[in-house]
Amino acid sequence: MTEAVHTGMAANILNYVFPNDLHVHWSLMIVLYPYITGIIAGAFIVSSLYHVFKVQDLKPVSRYSLLFALAFLACATWPLLNHLGHPERNWEMLITPNPTSAMAGFGYIYSLYAILLIFEVLFIYRPTMVALKAQSTGKLKTLYNILTFGSEDLSPRSIALDKKIIAFLAAVGIPMACILHGYVGFIFGAVKARPLWSSPLMPVIFLLSASVSGIAGVIFSYVLIQKYKGRPVDSKCVITLSKFLWGAFIICFTFEMLEIFQHSYLKTHHWDMIHGLLWGPLKTSFWRMQVGICSLIPLFLLGILIIFKVREKAFVFFATIASGLLLLQVLLMRWNVVIGGQLMSRSSRGFTTFHPAFFEKEGILPAILIMAAPLVILWLLGKIMPMWEDNQPSTEPTTRT
């Protein structure tokens, strides 16, 4: 905001940032935290589409998406713990959660969700793991024994019970996933001191972008893994996923833009600051990257793929590109919301700056490590729980995965 306004109308000019606002307290780690929880919620929804809504096309990724969610779930608290000034006191969140705090519930919601997800995986995999237990020896056998709770009963009655429990867990899991991630949005939406955050739309936008990132993550990684392993990609599955992705993203993007349109139309004193932010420090990361490259391109790309008749091979190729861009879009959206919100000083008169360093405690390197960890965990999970239809133990031994 360098252009001085000399018209006498409420002119608040020249950067003044409150001295305590110069520092951005929620940095990269808090950008990753909603990103990771979003991926968890979104991937879970993919698996529920199959398990609850019986979208048969999604069978090839029904197990994979669950493990995908589980792998990210295992790491969801890492950025938070790394961010805390006193990570060793984290148990206080569970011991004395403050009922009025929008953050205190996270410990409980997260734990409940983790329990639910773990048991859903265990129930779904029980027949598989019983078979694997029979094939394996030593430590692996003990592990399978624990994971199946020492039960080898695969009688129809037992399987029917499992089926019921799976359906229940998957059904309960949908509202839970919505709560988990809508809640993360509320953590931001509930901060009245930050005009960019305090909006009832925040939980909705977070939830929708969570679905987008989850579905996009599943498509992207599924196609890449299959290509890498030299296995055929189930294009019907990718097409169906892409349709869901497109739908979710249309609503998500609409709400994101609505939020800004609303501000720009109301033109309250907040708009001066939000305008200054979006056309100032966030010009590149918001308009050029998040909206321009990572929203509009995949929006049209997916639209063209879905509306027009496109060869399956081309569909899969472009859908993967669109998914990759959308994964980036959601990350950028988290960045622009979390960092952008803090760049505006509460003096309503200026913006601070933020440049993450590479080797800091909350810098770029830890962020990369934390984002890589779920992939490693996923790979490890794949070792004990075969995630693809074609390598279930009934057809061939486990060693291949």
Next chain:
Amino acid sequence: MKDVKAAINKDRREFVKKVLRGSIAGSLFLVLPMGGEGSIQIPEQIPGIRGKEYDMSKQRFAFIVDITRCIGCGSCCVADKREYDVPDGHYRTWVERYIKDFDDNVYVDCPNGGLDGYQKPRTDIPGKIRDTFFVPKLCNMCERPSCVQVCPVGATFKTPDGFVLIDKDYCVGCAYCIQACPYSARFLNPKTKTADKCTWCYHRVRKGLLPVCVHVCPAKARKFGDLNDPESEVSKILASPEVITVLKPDMGNHPALYYKGLRREVV
């Protein structure tokens, strides 16, 4: 004061214990030892706190900043930094300078939080200056504090006597309160790695002394006092027809920090 002396004489150990438990207001520093024998008493600055049990539920304090008196010397900032060893770049209290020109442009600055005072006038202002004034800022001690609302573990809280304090042995350092404070009064102390902010010098008030910024203010621009005492300066100001406002009233936090003569440009 008499009863305290009597208490000391009666049973020194018991007295010290009581002081440590805080059940006798105004702890050891009521009486300053004088190297060896003898001692001096520091007169109390807030009448009516010492010499009796401090009942937290019966206290009401208010802080008033008089914009029309502040000279921007930064004494308050210096004293505050020394009292709490505030790390550089973070501020429990700060003094802003507002300059307004005839085109209604508002220029605000606050170099180093006002720690060095304002030695020189601003030279980068093109228009003719209409008005200049200083605005000291500190914790607003809200009736409805956002920071307390959002703290996930109950490490920041409002005491029965109306002070919003931080339990730095319990704070996890998540910085949510820092985001939530509409006044940017909070910061993450890099030494303790916990949230930190102005306390209105709770430890001094409990000993009958004024908050250190109030005490050092040479211009009497900062006033602190007991609202239960109709004779206190703050009671009189609040009872007078003076225009008294708070910062960001639309936030709904209901601060106990009042401003006298605040201009509309101030946020």
Next chain:
Amino acid sequence: MQSYNTHVKRIVLLLAIMALVGYGAKKVLTPSTFGEYGHYRGAAIEKEANRPLKHMTNYSCKSCHAFEWEIHEYGKHKTISCEFCHGPYANHVKDGKYVGRLPVKKGLEIKTLCIRCHNKEIKARPKDVIKTIKMPDHLKSQHVREDHICNQCHHVHAPLRYINRAKKVLGLLTGKEAGNEGR
């Protein structure tokens, strides 16, 4: 013996144990004074109340610096804290004993100190609160060289002490001020 729902029973048992352990941990780990007044540790209030003082009041200097204190207390600068110009009590005296030196400003530092409050160029200094001067006009009007330091004419602790005294000698002091013994 295994039946069709053995694993489910075991899982329910496991969850029950986890819930119990969690509940027990919550009971055991919750700090004892938590909830005494509200959702926080009551002990934290006393901890804050017993934070050691670093600043005292001007009166605390009196016992050892009665001379300076007397001058200061009855001069125009009585509203200024000794500790603002010199540093906090706790750095100087502990348990009634002298433990460290407080800095004393010298030369140009004194000028910077005075200008911090008395500079007329900073407009926002209400006349009824503080009298301000413009440099170097102030020195010029006194017909002295511009490198004079303020304390050559003004006593730092009671800035009008010498001046009023001089005025009294010259018979310039009238009425009320004359009674002040030139402080």
